[in-house]
Amino acid sequence: MSDGLNMSRRIRRTPYTDNVQEAGVRGFTVVNHMLLPKAYQPSVEEDYWHLREHVQLWDVSCQRQVQVTGPDAKALIQLMTPRDISRMCYNDCLYIPIIDAQGGMINDPVLIKLNDDKYWLSIADSDVLLYAKGIAYGKGFDVDLCEPDVFPLAIQGPKSEALLCRLFGNHIADISFFKYGWISFRGTKQLIARSGYSRQGGFEIYLKGAHLGPALWQTIWEAGQDFNITPGCPNLIERIEGGLFSYGNEMTSQNNPFEVMLGKYCVIDGSIDYIGLSALQKIAASGSTREIRGILFDGGPCPTCSIPWPVTREGQEIGTITSAIWSPRLERNVGLAIIENAEGNTGKPIEVKRPDATVSGSVSYLPFA
Amino acid sequence: MSDGLNMSRRIRRTPYTDNVQEAGVRGFTVVNHMLLPKAYQPSVEEDYWHLREHVQLWDVSCQRQVQVTGPDAKALIQLMTPRDISRMCYNDCLYIPIIDAQGGMINDPVLIKLNDDKYWLSIADSDVLLYAKGIAYGKGFDVDLCEPDVFPLAIQGPKSEALLCRLFGNHIADISFFKYGWISFRGTKQLIARSGYSRQGGFEIYLKGAHLGPALWQTIWEAGQDFNITPGCPNLIERIEGGLFSYGNEMTSQNNPFEVMLGKYCVIDGSIDYIGLSALQKIAASGSTREIRGILFDGGPCPTCSIPWPVTREGQEIGTITSAIWSPRLERNVGLAIIENAEGNTGKPIEVKRPDATVSGSVSYLPFA
Numbered sequence: 001m002s003d004g005l006n007m008s009r010r011i012r013r014t015p016y017t018d019n020v021q022e023a024g025v026r027g028f029t030v031v032n033h034m035l036l037p038k039a040y041q042p043s044v045e046e047d048y049w050h051l052r053e054h055v056q057l058w059d060v061s062c063q064r065q066v067q068v069t070g071p072d073a074k075a076l077i078q079l080m081t082p083r084d085i086s087r088m089c090y091n092d093c094l095y096i097p098i099i100d101a102q103g104g105m106i107n108d109p110v111l112i113k114l115n116d117d118k119y120w121l122s123i124a125d126s127d128v129l130l131y132a133k134g135i136a137y138g139k140g141f142d143v144d145l146c147e148p149d150v151f152p153l154a155i156q157g158p159k160s161e162a163l164l165c166r167l168f169g170n171h172i173a174d175i176s177f178f179k180y181g182w183i184s185f186r187g188t189k190q191l192i193a194r195s196g197y198s199r200q201g202g203f204e205i206y207l208k209g210a211h212l213g214p215a216l217w218q219t220i221w222e223a224g225q226d227f228n229i230t231p232g233c234p235n236l237i238e239r240i241e242g243g244l245f246s247y248g249n250e251m252t253s254q255n256n257p258f259e260v261m262l263g264k265y266c267v268i269d270g271s272i273d274y275i276g277l278s279a280l281q282k283i284a285a286s287g288s289t290r291e292i293r294g295i296l297f298d299g300g301p302c303p304t305c306s307i308p309w310p311v312t313r314e315g316q317e318i319g320t321i322t323s324a325i326w327s328p329r330l331e332r333n334v335g336l337a338i339i340e341n342a343e344g345n346t347g348k349p350i351e352v353k354r355p356d357a358t359v360s361g362s363v364s365y366l367p368f369a
Numbered sequence: 370m371s372d373g374l375n376m377s378r379r380i381r382r383t384p385y386t387d388n389v390q391e392a393g394v395r396g397f398t399v400v401n402h403m404l405l406p407k408a409y410q411p412s413v414e415e416d417y418w419h420l421r422e423h424v425q426l427w428d429v430s431c432q433r434q435v436q437v438t439g440p441d442a443k444a445l446i447q448l449m450t451p452r453d454i455s456r457m458c459y460n461d462c463l464y465i466p467i468i469d470a471q472g473g474m475i476n477d478p479v480l481i482k483l484n485d486d487k488y489w490l491s492i493a494d495s496d497v498l499l500y501a502k503g504i505a506y507g508k509g510f511d512v513d514l515c516e517p518d519v520f521p522l523a524i525q526g527p528k529s530e531a532l533l534c535r536l537f538g539n540h541i542a543d544i545s546f547f548k549y550g551w552i553s554f555r556g557t558k559q560l561i562a563r564s565g566y567s568r569q570g571g572f573e574i575y576l577k578g579a580h581l582g583p584a585l586w587q588t589i590w591e592a593g594q595d596f597n598i599t600p601g602c603p604n605l606i607e608r609i610e611g612g613l614f615s616y617g618n619e620m621t622s623q624n625n626p627f628e629v630m631l632g633k634y635c636v637i638d639g640s641i642d643y644i645g646l647s648a649l650q651k652i653a654a655s656g657s658t659r660e661i662r663g664i665l666f667d668g669g670p671c672p673t674c675s676i677p678w679p680v681t682r683e684g685q686e687i688g689t690i691t692s693a694i695w696s697p698r699l700e701r702n703v704g705l706a707i708i709e710n711a712e713g714n715t716g717k718p719i720e721v722k723r724p725d726a727t728v729s730g731s732v733s734y735l736p737f738a
Contacts (some may be wrong), residue, residue: 008677010494010617011398029380030399033494033617100502111667125379125402127496131503133469137644138507226485248379275506306376320376 011035014061015151015213019221020100023231031062031125045328047230048237051157051200055060056232057220058154060197060204066109066121066129067148072141073117079135079274081111082257082266088113093178093193097257098128099263103279108129108245108262110195112180112206120206122152124247135275148211155220156202159227164192164203168221172203174326180206185216197240199367236325240334243294243366248335249323250292256283259290259338261366291342292317294368295335295362297352301326302333310353311337311361318345321352327368333361336367380404383430384520384582389588392600400431406602407689414697416599419608420526422567425601426589427523429573430573435478435490435498436517441510442486448504448643450480451626456480457697462547462562466626466634466711467497472648473622475500477614477631481575489575491521493616504644518579524589525571528596533572536592537561541572549575554585562678566603568611572593575579605694609703610662612735619661620704622700625652628659628707630735659688660711663737664704666721670695671702680706680724680730687714690721696737702730703737 007013012034014020037059041047050056078085081096088094094111098121109123121128122244129147136143152270155164164172168183172192180193188209196202207216221229242323243261245251251260257280258266268280295311308320324335335352339345345363352361376382381403383389395408406428410416415735419425447454450465457463463480467490476497478490490497498516505512524533526693535713537552541561544550556620565571565668576585590598612630614620620629626649627635637649664680693704704721708714714732721730 007673008398008615008618009675009677010615011675013675029377106499106502127499130475130496130500133475134500134503134505135507136503137470138504138509140507163462246377248381249377304376306378306380306382308378 014059015207015210016059016061016094016217020231025231032064032127033063034062034064034121035061036060037231037360039233040231043239044325048235048328050230051198051232051235051238053158054228054230055155055157055159055224056230056348057165057217057224058196060071060154061151063122063150063152065150065206066132066192066225067118067146068121069118070133070141070144072143073119074312076132076136076141076143077079077119077121077141078110078272079139080132080270082276082280082317084267084272084273085111086272089116091179093179093180093195095178095265097262098131099276099280100199101279103276103283105247105251105255105257105260106253112191112193113205114275120150122206126247149208150316151207151210151213152204153207153216153220154196154202154204156196156198157200162203163220163227163229165223165228169243171240175203183220184257185237186212187301197244198238199244200238207292209350236323237334237358238321240294240325240336241327241329241368243336243368245292245336248303250338255338256280258283258288260269263325270305278342289341289343290338292336292366293339293346294362294364294366295321295324295337295350295352296330296368297333297335297359299333299354299359302354303356305335309335310338311349312353313345313348320323320352330368336366339363340362350366371727379453381388383428384576384579385428385430385522385586385604388583388586389428389600394600401433401492401496403431405429405431406600408602410533411599413605413694414486416516416601417604417697418601420567420601420607422527422551422602423597423599424524424526424528424532424593425599426586427525427565427595427601427603429519429523430535432491432521432734433599434517434519434575435492436515437488437490437512439510439512440486441505441512442488444488445501445505445510445512446480446488447641448508449501450635451639451643451645451649454480459484460548460550462549464547464634466631467500468626468645468646468649469622470648472625472645472652474616474620474624474626475622477616477620479561479721489517489519491575510625518577518584520576520579521573522576522582522585522589523565523569523571523573524590525565525601526569529571532589532593532596533561535671536589544572554588555581557581567607568613569607605692606696606703609663609694609705610696610698610737612705612737614661614705615692619707624707625649626650627657629661630708658710658712659707661705661735662708662711662715663708663735664690664693664721664730665699665737666702666704666723666728666734668702668723668726668728671723672725674704678704678724680708680719681722682714682717682719687719699737705735708732
């Protein structure tokens, strides 16, 4: 038995886990009951600089799909989200909040429309499938719900497009941001989207067929040698700098969509109906001013943030940092925090209670400059 | 950054995590988005022998509670389970299957009745709260649903009762198996049940108030010195020998309750209605003979089972092992597997395809003798 994470069937391996281990993965976390690699290089900083310049291959199978099919598929999904999906097109990938009756965030998946009665919700870390099953039962919807045999593989970084065009054809370059197209792989047709959990550009292949996983990894890996490819994973420095939020970290069911910059996706004028509509209307009418911001702060490289750290202004707590790390580019610590009176506090000096010290900082818009 | 599991707010610490780390925990797993200690002693075997003889303190906070309150609390819970809860008493802890419309297992929690309109579901590893929220919305039930500020701490092993009687009073001895009582701790009243994830006897304190966690741990720890207490955690050898199943390992939504010995809790005569009733009736009528059994097998201490291992009889696959480990007491490997024609195959010779070898074995009733 080794230190760290213990393995069992419950903590599911992915079709790429063998490849990932061969590639020298140094740690995992667990998302949706599945392994997500968390480190390869000797340091997160090396991963960070590489991601900004080259191309990386990420096993993001833990972005599980909730497949909704049937005549009531669209009605069920609309009930789960405040975002209007009525004019969604094929080839659209839509970032949607899913909320509960109190307006609390349940998940923030990407919704993919495959056809009029078939959708995938590509989810963050909570069992959206169970929420959907409960609603579908309660409302008597005519839908089928399952987790299909689909395992996303991300290709991230500025050289992603060149690599994938060489491998799969130049039509890859025509796929717009948050749209999807198709590639051929070993006689199968596979969905590929211009998306991913970084701000460095890239794609996600929604591989259908776990048995094809090792071959897909290997194919991209080999073609990627000319592009200085490395194995990678969501990079904490890059995602915080870029203002990418993580369900369970920046938001839980105690947060509403307005607090995490998802207000722009929430239709609250009554033109569509969904779970939590009246809760969101009340929150909007209350004039709540809590919103997520970046925090720049001092004191040299900070430890891991596993319990939120208080942010105070003039002695008053105005929020807590939920993710933080040293930015080698900005040469300061960067963090994410939901802040009271966010507009009024932006740009202002604050203090951060790190576990090891109380230090000075300031509130910044996101993404960090 | 260390090898193994990476920490973040999303992988929640518990009120006891500081104590657990001071006590020298050597690894964690993740259950319900929360840390569960997985090893302390140099070997699982040392933990095993100690658990059978003395007393251990386990941080099982990851057994999260889904609190259901309100006039429709009982109706909602009855809809989620095939077990009849109508005659449930205060002080009862009821082990219940929760299933979906296809009869698939969603979870196997312990249900605790606090009063006529207040219940806790003490859950295994899936977001039952989301399932409950979906059903409650869809059916328009008048309930409040939340994850309360409750963090179970288990005291397991044959000396548990003596230790807890000394600490909290002799009324502890009067609590029957799967019943609960109350203790006083620092001016609060806390629920204590005779239950836990071992066959060695013991109790679980459902501590209300995270801030009391370190003091509760420390109080039991100090009083436990006379009883040779150690920190512990669910022990893989002990639970497999004892026939205790793990959601995500022995069963998933692809399994029905009959397959995992929960048929005795399923009322299918139509006297109660619940989600999945007609599915269970169909399965029962089909004469399905798949059921979980123990597997004894050769080849010396086996590796960790993270991908199910095929079990064959006369060349035909009859099931897969989902958890397995070397039993130092039986001096053989023990595993758990859902087996086709379970009655017909019990006692019969089989072969197990371990990752490192194909070896001989036999099918056994549970718990292992």
